[in-house]
Amino acid sequence: MTMADPTHEGRFGDFGGMFVPETLVPACIELDKAFREAWADPSFRNELDYLLRTYAGRPSPITECANLSEELGCRILLKREDLNHTGSHKINNVLGQGLLAKRMGKTRLVAETGAGQHGVATATVAALFDMECVVYMGTVDIERQKLNVFRMKLLGSEVVAAESGSQTLKDAVNEAMRYWVSAVEDTHYCLGSVMGPHPYPWMVREFHRVIGDEAREQCRDLLDGVPDVVVACVGGGSNAAGIFAGFADTDAVLVGAEPAGGAAVGRAVPGIVHGSKSYLMQDEWGQVLEAESISAGLDYPGIGPEHAHLAATGRARYEPVTDAEVVDAFQLLSRTEGIIPALESAHAIAWIAKAKHEFQGKSVLINLSGRGDKDVNQMMDILG
Amino acid sequence: MTGGIESALRARRENDGKCLVPYLTGGLGDNWLETVMAVADAGADAIEIGVPFSDPVMDGPTIQEANDRALASGTTPQRILDTLRDADIGVPIAVMTYANIVYRMGWDRFMNELSASGVSGCILPDIPLEETRDWTAAADEAGVETVMFAAPTSPDDRLPRIAERAGGFVYAVGLLGITGVRANLASSALEIAGRVKAITDKPVLVGVGVGTPAQAVEVSEVADGAIVGSAVVQRMLDGAGPEGVAELIAEFRAALDT
Numbered sequence: 242m243t244m245a246d247p248t249h250e251g252r253f254g255d256f257g258g259m260f261v262p263e264t265l266v267p268a269c270i271e272l273d274k275a276f277r278e279a280w281a282d283p284s285f286r287n288e289l290d291y292l293l294r295t296y297a298g299r300p301s302p303i304t305e306c307a308n309l310s311e312e313l314g315c316r317i318l319l320k321r322e323d324l325n326h327t328g329s330h331k332i333n334n335v336l337g338q339g340l341l342a343k344r345m346g347k348t349r350l351v352a353e354t355g356a357g358q359h360g361v362a363t364a365t366v367a368a369l370f371d372m373e374c375v376v377y378m379g380t381v382d383i384e385r386q387k388l389n390v391f392r393m394k395l396l397g398s399e400v401v402a403a404e405s406g407s408q409t410l411k412d413a414v415n416e417a418m419r420y421w422v423s424a425v426e427d428t429h430y431c432l433g434s435v436m437g438p439h440p441y442p443w444m445v446r447e448f449h450r451v452i453g454d455e456a457r458e459q460c461r462d463l464l465d466g467v468p469d470v471v472v473a474c475v476g477g478g479s480n481a482a483g484i485f486a487g488f489a490d491t492d493a494v495l496v497g498a499e500p501a502g503g504a505a506v507g508r509a510v511p512g513i514v515h516g517s518k519s520y521l522m523q524d525e526w527g528q529v530l531e532a533e534s535i536s537a538g539l540d541y542p543g544i545g546p547e548h549a550h551l552a553a554t555g556r557a558r559y560e561p562v563t564d565a566e567v568v569d570a571f572q573l574l575s576r577t578e579g580i581i582p583a584l585e586s587a588h589a590i591a592w593i594a595k596a597k598h599e600f601q602g603k604s605v606l607i608n609l610s611g612r613g614d615k616d617v618n619q620m621m622d623i624l625g
Numbered sequence: 626m627t628g629g630i631e632s633a634l635r636a637r638r639e640n641d642g643k644c645l646v647p648y649l650t651g652g653l654g655d656n657w658l659e660t661v662m663a664v665a666d667a668g669a670d671a672i673e674i675g676v677p678f679s680d681p682v683m684d685g686p687t688i689q690e691a692n693d694r695a696l697a698s699g700t701t702p703q704r705i706l707d708t709l710r711d712a713d714i715g716v717p718i719a720v721m722t723y724a725n726i727v728y729r730m731g732w733d734r735f736m737n738e739l740s741a742s743g744v745s746g747c748i749l750p751d752i753p754l755e756e757t758r759d760w761t762a763a764a765d766e767a768g769v770e771t772v773m774f775a776a777p778t779s780p781d782d783r784l785p786r787i788a789e790r791a792g793g794f795v796y797a798v799g800l801l802g803i804t805g806v807r808a809n810l811a812s813s814a815l816e817i818a819g820r821v822k823a824i825t826d827k828p829v830l831v832g833v834g835v836g837t838p839a840q841a842v843e844v845s846e847v848a849d850g851a852i853v854g855s856a857v858v859q860r861m862l863d864g865a866g867p868e869g870v871a872e873l874i875a876e877f878r879a880a881l882d883t
C-alpha cells in the first residue's frame with residue numbers, strides 16, 4: 242500500500258476529517274487549496290529544498306551502529322534527524338509551513354509544543370522569516386523543558402502557559418486552537434504533528450516524507466534494498482509518518498513505539514478531538530484521558546488519523562514501551578554509540594531492545610527523531 | 626416538520642418580540658435543574674444545556690471552569706439526560722456539547738436519548754457542514770433539531786447551505802473568538818446577523834460575546850435574538866443560585882421587551 246492523498250475530505254479510511262468550529266473551516270479549506278498549489282509548484286519545492294539543505298542541514302545521514310548491533314543481535318541503522326538544525330525532525334515541517342504561511346500572506350505563527358522542540362523550530366523559522374510567533378506550552382512542560390522555553394524566548398517568540406486540564410501537550414493544542422479561532426485572519430496555525438483537522442495530517446506527513454525518501458535512497462546503497470524493520474516513536478506521529486512514507490509500499494515491517502502511558506492505538510478506541518477522528522484515550526463517556534509519559538513530546542492521548550488507519554489495516558504495528566525501558570534505552574545508546582537521544586526517540590530504541598529476539602540478524606532502521614540535550618536535566622534528576 | 630425550538634422562536638418573532646436563549650452548564654452544582662426551571666420562568670424562549678466535555682475548544686475560561694467543576698463532581702451525559710427526562714421545564718431545550726461525547730455513545734443512541742428525554746435540539750460546535758452526515762441522519766430520524774453555526778469567516782456561498790441544514794435556529798457567531806463576556810459588542814455580530822438574515826427565514830440568533838442586556842438589545846436590532854452563555858454561567862459559578870440567575874435573565878427579558 243502507499244500513504245495516499247486523503248482528498249479534500251481528509252479521510253484515511255474511517256479516520257481523519259475536519260472537526261473544527263465553523264470559524265476555522267474556511268481557513269482549513271484555504272490551507273488545503275494553498276498547500277495543493279504550492280506542493281505542485283516547482284518554485285515552492287525548490288525554495289523548500291534549498292532551505293532544507295542550506296539551513297536545516299539535510300540530507301541527514303544514516304549511521305550504522307556497530308556496537309549496538311552487536312549488543313542486540315540485529316543490524317541497527319539510525320536515521321539521524323537529531324543532526325538537523327534545532328535538534329529534531331520538527332524543522333522539516335516548520336520550514337514547509339512557514340514558507341506556505343508567507344505565501345498565503347500570514348504575518349504570525351501560532352504553535353503548540355510539548356517537549357518544546359516544535360516550539361523551538363517554529364520560533365526559529367519565525368525569526369528567519371521575520372514573522373511574529375506565539376507558542377502555547379503546558380505549565381507542566383514549561384517546568385520540565387526549561388531550556389527550550391529559554392531558547393524560544395531568545396528567538397523572539399512569546400511563550401504562553403497553557404494552564405487548563407492536564408497542563409501538557411493536549412491542553413497546549415486546545416489553547417493554540419482557541420487562539421487561532423480569535424486570530425485566524427492574519428495567523429497561521431503551525432501544527433506540530435500529523436494530527437488536527439484536514440489538511441494538517443496529510444500536509445505535515447508530506448513535509449516530513451523527505452525523511453523516508455532520503456532513507457529509501459540511502460538504504461538502497463547500504464543494504465542493497467530496504468530494511469527488514471522501520472521503527473519510530475509516536476506522539477502525534479509526524480516523524481513516524483515521515484519515515485513510513487518512504488517504505489509503506491515495501492515489505493518492511495513498520496513499527497510505531499508508543500509510550501505505555503499514552504498508548505492511543507494500544508487501546509484502540511476511536512474518538513474525535515482536535516479536529517479529527519482517530520484513536521483516542523478516553524473514558525466510557527468520551528472525556529479525554531490524560532496521557533502519562535516521561536517524555537513531554539509523547540505525552541498526548543491521541544495519535545494522527547493516518548496512523549489509526551495504518552493500524553486498523555494492519556500495515557503498521559504500534560507497540561507500547563514503559564518509562565523504565567526508555568530510561569534504559571537512553572543510556573544504552575549513549576553508552577554504546579556516543580549518541581544521546583531525545584527521550585522521545587529513545588522509545589524507538591527501547592522497543593527494539595525489547596523485541597530483539599523477534600528480529601535476530603535482521604536490519605532495523607530507527608528514526609532518531611531528536612537529540613537529548615533538552616532531556617539531560619530531567620535525566621540527571623531521574624538517575625541521581 | 627417544525628420542531629419545538631423553531632416553533633417557540635417563531636412564535637416570539639411573530640409577536641414582534643426578540644428571542645432570549647440562555648446557556649447553562651448541566652451538572653454544575655446540585656441545584657442546576659432548579660436554576661434551569663427558574664430561568665425558564667424568568668422569560669427564556671428556549672434553553673441550551675451544556676453537557677461538559679474535557680476539551681471544549683470553542684469555550685473561554687468561564688465555561689471551561691464550569692465544565693471542569695461539573696466533571697469533577699461526577700457529572701456524566703447520561704445523568705444530565707436522565708435529570709432532564711424527569712423534568713417539566715416549560716420551554717424547549719437544546720443540548721450543547723462536543724462531537725466526541727455524542728460519538729462515544731453512538732450517534733443514533735445519543736439522538737434517541739435526547740428525544741426520549743424531551744430535548745428538542747442539539748448543538749455541536751465542532752461539527753461543521755462537511756462532517757454532519759452521521760449526526761444529521763441520526764438526528765433527523767429521532768426528530769431532533771440540528772442547530773448549525775454561521776461565523777464571521779463563513780463565505781457568502783456557504784451561508785445558504787448552513788441555513789438549509791439548520792434546525793431550531795441558525796447560531797450566528799458574534800465574533801472571531803471563543804465564548805466569554807466582552808466589554809463591547811463586536812461589529813462582526815451585526816454583520817453576520819445581517820448576512821444570515823438576508824438569506825433565510827429561519828430564526829437567527831447571535832451568540833458568543835453577548836454578555837449584557839444592552840448588548841442583547843443591540844444585536845437584536847438585526848438578529849431575531851441572542852444567546853447568553855458566559856454571563857449566565859459566571860453567575861452560577863459565583864453561587865448565585867436559581868433566584869440569582871433568574872434575576873439576570875429577567876433583566877435581559879425586560880431589556881429586550883422595551
Ligand SMILES: Cc1ncc(COP(=O)(O)O)c(C=O)c1O
Pocket residue numbers: 329330355356357358359433434435474475476477478479480481537538539583585586610611612
Ligand atoms: C525529538 C522528538 N521526537 C518525537 C516527537 C513526537 O512527535 P511526533 O510523534 O509527531 O514525531 C517530539 C515531540 O516533541 C520530539 O521532540
